[in-house]
Amino acid sequence: MALNLIYDTPMKTIYDKEASLKLAGGNEDLAVQMFDMLRKELPELQTKMNQAFQDHNNDEFLNVVHKINGSTRYCGVPELYASIDTLELYLKGNAPQAELIARFLENANVAINELLAFNPGSST
Numbered sequence: 001m002a003l004n005l006i007y008d009t010p011m012k013t014i015y016d017k018e019a020s021l022k023l024a025g026g027n028e029d030l031a032v033q034m035f036d037m038l039r040k041e042l043p044e045l046q047t048k049m050n051q052a053f054q055d056h057n058n059d060e061f062l063n064v065v066h067k068i069n070g071s072t073r074y075c076g077v078p079e080l081y082a083s084i085d086t087l088e089l090y091l092k093g094n095a096p097q098a099e100l101i102a103r104f105l106e107n108a109n110v111a112i113n114e115l116l117a118f119n120p121g122s123s124t
Helices: 017-023 028-054 058-072 078-092 098-117
Strands: none
Touching: 017 028, 028 058, 028 098, 058 078, 058 098, 078 098
């Protein structure tokens, strides 16, 4: 389970179906479509994000993190949203430190992996 690094407590909700439905304006088909699209795109985005970090390609790293963050805003995925939003906000701040970036990136990777392994039929 990923940590919410702001509060240093475990996040518990991988997928919030009610929030997803609300974000889709009550349209269940749209909510499912957005969630499925996020899960389909995440493996490639995760690879690009990690590669950009390893290559010290800061512009690409921020671009991919921003894309993931934008995608999470409409899917009811609070754990991933919290971790990737924290990473993006930190990257946009003044003089980010490599050690903290690595910590936030690790947390985002955990949240991505948990979402990819998540069974939408389960309750969390």
